[in-house]
Amino acid sequence: MAAATGSAPKRETDPKKRVVITGMGLVSVFGNDVDTFYDKLLEGQSGITLIDRFVASTFTVRFAGQIRDFSSVGYIDGKNDRRLDDCWRYCLVSGKKALEVAHLSQNVLETMDRTRIGVLAGSGMGGLTAFSTGVEALVQKGFKKITPFFIPYSITNMGSALLAIDTGLMGPNYSISTACATANYCFFHAANHIRRGDADIMVAGGTEAAVNATGVGGFIACRALSQRNDEPHRASRPWDQDRDGFVIGEGSGVLIMESLEHATKRGANIIAEYLGGGITCDAHHMTDPRKDGLGVSTCITNCLEDSGISPEEVNYVNCHATSTLAGDLAEVNAIKKIFKDTSGIKMNGTKAGTVNPL
Secondary structure (H helix, E strand, O other): OHHHHOOOOOOOOOOOOOEEEEEEEEEEOOEOOHHHHHHHHHOOOOOOEEOOOOOOOOOOOOEEEOOOOOOOOOOOOHHHHHHOOHHHHHHHHHHHHHHHHOOOOHHHHOOOOHHHEEEEEEOOOOOHHHHHHHHHHHHHHOHHHOOOOOOOOOOOOHHHHHHHHHHOOOOOEEOOOOHHHHHHHHHHHHHHHHHHOOOOEEEEEEEEEOOOHHHHHHHHHOOOEOOOOOOHHHOOOOOOOOOOOEOOEEEEEEEEEEEHHHHHHOOOOOOEEEOOOOOOOOOOOOOOOOOOOHHHHHHHHHHHHHHOOOHHHOOEEEOOOOOOHHHHHHHHHHHHHHOOOOOOOEEEOOOOOOOOOO
16 A cells, blocks of 8 residues: 555546546436435435245245336337346446436437447346246246347346447447446446546446346355345344344446546536545455455555555445355454554445445
């Protein structure tokens, strides 16, 4: 870390390489409006409810962050809407809403150089319903009954691809799949595309829709989920001594990331600035983190150095906060290692209310 060497951290000053946020869009258990979503979080409300999308009565976990009353009207045409896996429906709506907030309507985009605008929307699970339905058709009726959309709507890059097809964005386009960290990886790489000059604007985020029998059953098999079926709204309880696992949920969150120079020239409203990020690997276990939190603490160090920020400047940490026995402890150990004086730092996680992919 720069501060440890005795030199002051240096922040990027080149407006071509500084990255700002000019739009936000989401689909969540609290609806598709960013302001409403934020208000619900501040109020401490929970969107975790009993599952009714499939018969879960025999499952040891019967609750989730299930989205209800979702509407894609005005964002996806009816024919495609009926075919799409929810994972991609959520991505298209949140992505187009983010573009709207950034004042990048389709009419505006058509006047711009769309080879300089990319999409990087990741997914940990991809189109799990499309995949499950395809496998079911194969087993019950044979390969000839598999829909031709089975592969396209199952693979994880389809969110980025469909959003680009609908909007004509021809810049960098791919997906990243790194489980719970997916959207953060997308933000990191999207920002670096802008820093390197590959793009002026990147549409970046994550999308998940695994609240189905396959997804819930699979996570139960991993023994990762809370089993508080009698109080689902209190099941996600990070750092609590009685924590017993995380809560599966669904949704999508997308940011419009843009070079400061480009945003300023077009008079965009700047919501925030992305200063930097970092990527590491525990190289330890498929699901459990290192007990000493070394992978996390190293990542934080890299983030601070890339951002040009000293530990003393940090006053808030949004944690992974899985509510798992091993995960919470490792995360706290890592934070204490980097931030020696934690008295002035606020720390929490938003999973308890939403279990969103962001």
